[in-house]
Amino acid sequence: MTADRVNDLIAPGAARVVPQPLGRFAARHLVDRNYRVYRRDWLLFITGFLEPLLYLLSIGIGIEQLVGDFTLPNGSRVSYTEFVAPAMLAASAMNGSLFDATFGVFFKLKYEKVYDAVLATPLRPVDVAVGELVWSLVRGALYAGAFVVVMAVLGLTSSGWTVLAPVAAVVIGYAFAGAGMALTTWMRTWQDFDFITLAVLPMFLFSATFFPLDRYPDGVQWLVQLTPLYHGVVLCRGLTTGAVGVEMLIAVAYLLVMGTVGLLVASRRIGALLLR
Amino acid sequence: MSTATASRPPAPTGLVWRQFDHWRARWRRTWRGSAITNFVLPVLYLLAMGVGLGAYVDSGGARASLGGTDYLDFIAPGLLATAVMQNAVGASTWPVMGAIKWDKTYHAMIATPLRTRDILIGNLGLIAARLTLTAAVFWVVLVIFGVAVLPWAVLAVPAGVLVGLAHSTPLFAFAAWLERETGFMLFYRIGVVPMFLFSGAFFPVSQLPDPLEWLAQVMPLYHGVELVRGLTLGTPDLLADLGHVAYLALWCGVGFLLADRALARRLGG
Amino acid sequence: MGAQSVEQAAAGPVEAPVEALVEARNLRKSYGALEAVRGIDVTVRRGEAFGFLGPNGAGKSSTMRMIAAVSPASGGSLRVLGMDPGAEGPAIRSRLGVCPQDNTLDSELTVRENLLVYGRFFGLSRAEVARRADELLRFVQLTDKAGSRVDDLSGGLKRRLTVARSLINNPELLILDEPTTGLDPQARHLLWDRLFRLKQQGTTLLLTTHYMDEAEQLCDRLVIIDEGVIVAEGSPAQLIRDHSSREVCELRFGVDDHAGVAARLHHLGERVEVLPDRVLVYAEDGEAVAAAVHEMGLSARSTLVRRSTLEDVFLRLTGRSLAD
Ligand SMILES: Nc1ncnc2c1ncn2[C@@H]1O[C@H](COP(=O)(O)OP(=O)(O)O)[C@@H](O)[C@H]1O
Ligand SMILES: [Mg+2]
Numbered sequence: 001m002t003a004d005r006v007n008d009l010i011a012p013g014a015a016r017v018v019p020q021p022l023g024r025f026a027a028r029h030l031v032d033r034n035y036r037v038y039r040r041d042w043l044l045f046i047t048g049f050l051e052p053l054l055y056l057l058s059i060g061i062g063i064e065q066l067v068g069d070f071t072l073p074n075g076s077r078v079s080y081t082e083f084v085a086p087a088m089l090a091a092s093a094m095n096g097s098l099f100d101a102t103f104g105v106f107f108k109l110k111y112e113k114v115y116d117a118v119l120a121t122p123l124r125p126v127d128v129a130v131g132e133l134v135w136s137l138v139r140g141a142l143y144a145g146a147f148v149v150v151m152a153v154l155g156l157t158s159s160g161w162t163v164l165a166p167v168a169a170v171v172i173g174y175a176f177a178g179a180g181m182a183l184t185t186w187m188r189t190w191q192d193f194d195f196i197t198l199a200v201l202p203m204f205l206f207s208a209t210f211f212p213l214d215r216y217p218d219g220v221q222w223l224v225q226l227t228p229l230y231h232g233v234v235l236c237r238g239l240t241t242g243a244v245g246v247e248m249l250i251a252v253a254y255l256l257v258m259g260t261v262g263l264l265v266a267s268r269r270i271g272a273l274l275l276r
Numbered sequence: 277m278s279t280a281t282a283s284r285p286p287a288p289t290g291l292v293w294r295q296f297d298h299w300r301a302r303w304r305r306t307w308r309g310s311a312i313t314n315f316v317l318p319v320l321y322l323l324a325m326g327v328g329l330g331a332y333v334d335s336g337g338a339r340a341s342l343g344g345t346d347y348l349d350f351i352a353p354g355l356l357a358t359a360v361m362q363n364a365v366g367a368s369t370w371p372v373m374g375a376i377k378w379d380k381t382y383h384a385m386i387a388t389p390l391r392t393r394d395i396l397i398g399n400l401g402l403i404a405a406r407l408t409l410t411a412a413v414f415w416v417v418l419v420i421f422g423v424a425v426l427p428w429a430v431l432a433v434p435a436g437v438l439v440g441l442a443h444s445t446p447l448f449a450f451a452a453w454l455e456r457e458t459g460f461m462l463f464y465r466i467g468v469v470p471m472f473l474f475s476g477a478f479f480p481v482s483q484l485p486d487p488l489e490w491l492a493q494v495m496p497l498y499h500g501v502e503l504v505r506g507l508t509l510g511t512p513d514l515l516a517d518l519g520h521v522a523y524l525a526l527w528c529g530v531g532f533l534l535a536d537r538a539l540a541r542r543l544g545g
Numbered sequence: 546m547g548a549q550s551v552e553q554a555a556a557g558p559v560e561a562p563v564e565a566l567v568e569a570r571n572l573r574k575s576y577g578a579l580e581a582v583r584g585i586d587v588t589v590r591r592g593e594a595f596g597f598l599g600p601n602g603a604g605k606s607s608t609m610r611m612i613a614a615v616s617p618a619s620g621g622s623l624r625v626l627g628m629d630p631g632a633e634g635p636a637i638r639s640r641l642g643v644c645p646q647d648n649t650l651d652s653e654l655t656v657r658e659n660l661l662v663y664g665r666f667f668g669l670s671r672a673e674v675a676r677r678a679d680e681l682l683r684f685v686q687l688t689d690k691a692g693s694r695v696d697d698l699s700g701g702l703k704r705r706l707t708v709a710r711s712l713i714n715n716p717e718l719l720i721l722d723e724p725t726t727g728l729d730p731q732a733r734h735l736l737w738d739r740l741f742r743l744k745q746q747g748t749t750l751l752l753t754t755h756y757m758d759e760a761e762q763l764c765d766r767l768v769i770i771d772e773g774v775i776v777a778e779g780s781p782a783q784l785i786r787d788h789s790s791r792e793v794c795e796l797r798f799g800v801d802d803h804a805g806v807a808a809r810l811h812h813l814g815e816r817v818e819v820l821p822d823r824v825l826v827y828a829e830d831g832e833a834v835a836a837a838v839h840e841m842g843l844s845a846r847s848t849l850v851r852r853s854t855l856e857d858v859f860l861r862l863t864g865r866s867l868a869d
Contacts, residue, residue, distance in 0.1 A: 026666075026668075029662070029665040029666050030666075032662065032665060033651070033654070033662045033665075036654060036658055036662065037653040037654065041458050043462060044458055044461055044462060047461075047462055047465040047466060048465070050465050050466065050469070051465055051469050054469050054470055054473055055469075055473065057473075058473035058474060058478060058479075061479075061483060061484060061485075062473075062474075062478055062479030062483055062484075063329070063333075063478065063479060065338070065341070065479070065483060066333045066336060066338040066341070066342070066347070066479060067329070067332045067333055067336050067338075068332070068335075068336040070332075080332075112651070112652060112653065113647070113649050114649075114651055114653075116645070116649045117645075117649040117650070117651065117663065117710075118666060119615055120613060120615055120638060120641075120643045120645065120649075121638055121639070121663065121666035121667055121714075122635040122636070122638050122639040122666065122667060122668070123635070123666050124634070124635060194312075194313055197313065197317075198312075198313065198316060201317060201320055202320055205320055205321065205323075205324035205325070205328075206320075206323075206324055206328075210324060210325065210328065210329050211328050211329050211331075211332060215328055215331065274615070275615055275616060275617065276576070276616055
C-alpha cells in the first residue's frame with residue numbers, strides 16, 4: 001500500500017466494516033479517553049491522594065492533642081482523629097467528584113469542546129454524562145480505597161464494617177458528581193463557580209465533620225441533617241466506627257436519589273446545550 | 277525597543293500608570309464576587325473551627341499550649357494570614373499563565389511602549405489591591421468576633437498584605453516560567469495544602485516532630501501567621517516581628533527579581 | 546460511477562442500497578427568532594461530490610449540522626441514509642464522517658490518540674482502530690507527527706488530522722464544513738488532492754465553502770445558498786452558463802467617473818457592472834467588447850478579457866456587498 005492510498009479502507013467493493021452496535025455501555029469509551037489523558041499526568045493522580053491524608057495528619061498531630069476524646073451516639077469513646085477521619089473520607093469523596101464534575105466538565109464543555117466531537121459519533125448525551133460520572137467514580141474509588149487502608153494502618157478503624165467504607169465513598173461521589181454536573185450545565189463563566197464554593201465550604205465545615213451534631217442548637221441541627229454531606233458523614237462514620245444503624249440506609253437512599261436526578265438532568269442539559 | 281532608542285525612556289511610574297485603566301477594568305469585573313467570598317468564607321471558618329471546635333479545645337484545657345489564649349483567638353489571626361496566602365496563590369498563578377498563554381494580554385501590552393517590568397508592577401498592583409481587600413474584610417470579621425485588640429490590630433492588615441505579596445512574587449515567577457497548568461495543581465497539593473495546615477495557624481508548630489517544625493519555620497507563611505497573630509491580639513513581640521517582616525520582605529524582593537526575569541524571558545523582551 | 550456504486554452496494558452491509566444519501570425538503574432551522582435556514586431542497590446522490598457555496602452566515606453550517614444529526618431541524622423533512630436524524634441519530638452518525646467547521650480536536654490527546662479514541666466511539670475494535678489510525682495518518686501525511694500534542698500543530702495540520710479523524714469509521718458520506726478556510730495555498734492543495742482521491746475511490750462528499758476555486762475543483766454539483774435559501778443549483782459549468790455570460794471584459798479607465806463611462810457601455814454586453822476601480826462587461830465575446838470600446842474613442846488604461854468563473858455567478862447571485 002502506497003503512502004497516499006487508503007485502498008482497503010475506502011475502496012469501492014471492499015467490504016465496508018459495518019459499524020458495530022455500541023452495546024449497552026458506550027460510555028466506557030469516554031472513560032477510556034479520560035484515562036488516556038490522565039495517565040500522562042500520573043503525578044497528579046498520585047498527589048490527589050495527598051490532600052485528605054494531610055488533613056488527617058494535621059488533625060492527628062495537631063488538633064488531637066488540643067481536643068480530648070469524643071463520645072459517639074452509641075456511647076463508645078473514640079479519639080478525635082478517629083472521629084474526624086471518616087468525615088475526611090466523605091468530604092474528600094465529595095470534593096474529588098465535584099472537582100471532576102464541575103471544573104472538569106465545564107472545561108471540556110465550554111473550552112476544550114470535547115463533547116462536540118463526541119456527539120458527532122454514535123454516542124449520545126447520556127453516554128457523555130454517564131462516562132464522566134463513571135470516570136470520576138473510578139478515581140474516587142481508588143482514592144477512597146487508599147485512604148481507608150491508611151486509616152486502618154493508623155488504627156483509626158474499629159469495625160469490620162470498614163471494608164464497606166470505600167463503597168460508601170463511591171455512593172457519595174455518585175451523588176455529588178451527578179448534582180455537580182447538572183449544575184455545571186448552567187454555569188456561564190468561571191466566576192459562577194464561586195457559588196459552588198459557597199455551597200461546598202459550609203457543608204465541609206458543618207456537616208458533623210469536625211464536631212458532633214449535638215453541638216448545634218435544635219433548629220440548626222435540622223438544617224445540617226438536610227445536607228447531603230451530612231448523610232455521607234453518617235455513612236462513613238457508622239462503617240469505620242461500627243456504630244451502624246437504620247439512618248445509614250436513609251443516607252444511602254438520599255445520596256442515590258440525588259446522584260440519579262443529577263445524572264438525568266445533566267444528560268438532558270448537555271443535549272440541549274450541544275445539539276442545538 | 278525602537279521607542280526606547282528614539283526618545284528618552286519615560287519614567288517607569290508613568291508606564292505603570294498607563295495600564296491603570298486595564299487593571300481597573302479587570303478589578304471592576306471581579307471585585308464584588310471576591311468581596312462576598314472574602315467575607316463569607318472567614319465567617320464560616322471562624323464559626324466552625326473557632327466557635328464550634330473551639331469549645332472542645334477550650335474545655336480540653338489546652339490554653340497553656342496555645343500561649344494562654346482560647347482557640348478562637350488562636351486560629352482567627354492565623355486564618356487571616358492563610359486566607360491572604362491562598363488569595364495570593366489564586367491571583368498569581370492561573371491568571372498570570374492565562375495572560376501569557378490563553379488571552380495573550382501581556383503580548384498585547386508588550387507591543388506598546390510598556391516594558392515587562394511595567395507589566396509586572398502593574399499586575400502586582402492589582403494583586404496587592406485584591407490582597408488588601410481580603411485582609412481588610414477578614415479584619416472586619418475579626419473585629420466582629422471580638423478577636424482584634426486595638427490599636428496594634430490595625431497593623432494586621434498591612435502585615436497580611438505583606439504575607440500575601442511574599443507568596444505572590446515568587447509564584448508570579450513560577451507561573452511565568454511554567455509551561456503547563458498541571459504544575460499549579462501539583463504545587464497546590466504539595467505546597468499550598470501542607471503550608472495551610474502546618475504553618476501554625478491551627479496548632480503551634482512546636483507540636484510537629486523537629487525536622488517538620490524546622491521546615492515549617494522556613495516557610496514564609498509561618499512568619500506571617502506569627503506576625504499577624506501578635507499584632508491582632510495586641511501582644512506583638514517587636515524584635516521577633518521585625519525579623520518576620522524582614523524575612524517576608526526578602527521573599528517579596530527575591531520573588532520580584534525572579535518574576536521580572538521569567539516574564540522577560542517568556543515574552544521575549 | 547454507476548457501476549462503482551452498484552458494486553459497493555452489493556458488497557456493503559445489509560441495508561438496502563440508498564441512492565439518495567441526503568434528501569431534504571423544505572428544510573428549516575431557526576435559532577429563536579433568527580431563521581438561519583429558510584426552506585431548502587437538496588438531494589445528494591451516492592458517489593457524487595456535492596457543494597454548498599455561500600457567504601458567511603448563509604446557513605451552510607446549520608444545514609451541515611442538521612444533516613450530521615447533531616442539530617434538530619426546525620421544519621421540513623430530512624432523510625439521511627434513508628433514516629430520520631431526529632429518531633435514528635446514533636445509527637446515522639455511525640455511518641457518517643464529519644469534519645466540522647471548527648476542528649473540535651481533543652487537545653488533551655496526541656495526534657494518534659485523537660484517531661484511536663474517536664474510532665472507539667464508533668465501536669471499532671482496538672486492533673482495527675489502531676490499524677486504521679496508522680493508515681489514515683499516512684494518508685494525510687501526519688505519520689511523523691503521531692505523538693505530537695494537537696496544540697502544537699499548525700492550522701493546516703490540524704485540518705488534515707480532522708479529515709483523517711472523519712474517515713476513521715470508513716464513512717459512506719463525508720461531510721466537510723469549510724475544509725480549507727484559513728489554510729495557506731500549499732495546505733489547501735494537499736487537502737484538495739486527498740479529497741479528490743477519496744472521491745475517486747467512491748466516497749460521497751458533501752462540503753461547504755466560500756471559495757469558488759474549491760467548488761469548481763471538487764464539486765460535481767453544487768447549490769449556491771444565501772440568507773438561508775438556495776439561489777441557484779447545478780454543475781459549476783452549468784451554473785456559469787445559466788447565470789453569467791461566456792466571457793467578461795474588465796476595463797480600467799483613468800477617470801474617477803466609472804459610472805458615467807459605464808452608462809455608455811450598456812449596449813455592448815448582456816450586463817455591465819461598476820466596481821470602484823473598473824467596469825465589467827459580461828458578453829459572449831470579450832474581445833469584441835474591447836474592440837468596440839476602443840472604437841468608441843474611450844481609451845481604457847488596461848483591458849482584460851477572461852472567461853466567466855463561478856465567482857462571477859456567486860457575486861451576481863449573492864451580491865457584492867460583504868455579508869457580515
Ligand atoms: N447556535 C447558534 N445560535 C444562534 N444563532 C446561530 C447559531 N449558529 C448559527 N447561527 C446564526 O445562523 C446564521 C447562519 O449561520 P451558519 O449556519 O453558521 O452560516 P454559515 O455556515 O453559512 O456561515 C448566522 O446568522 C448565525 O449567526
Ligand atoms: Mg459555517
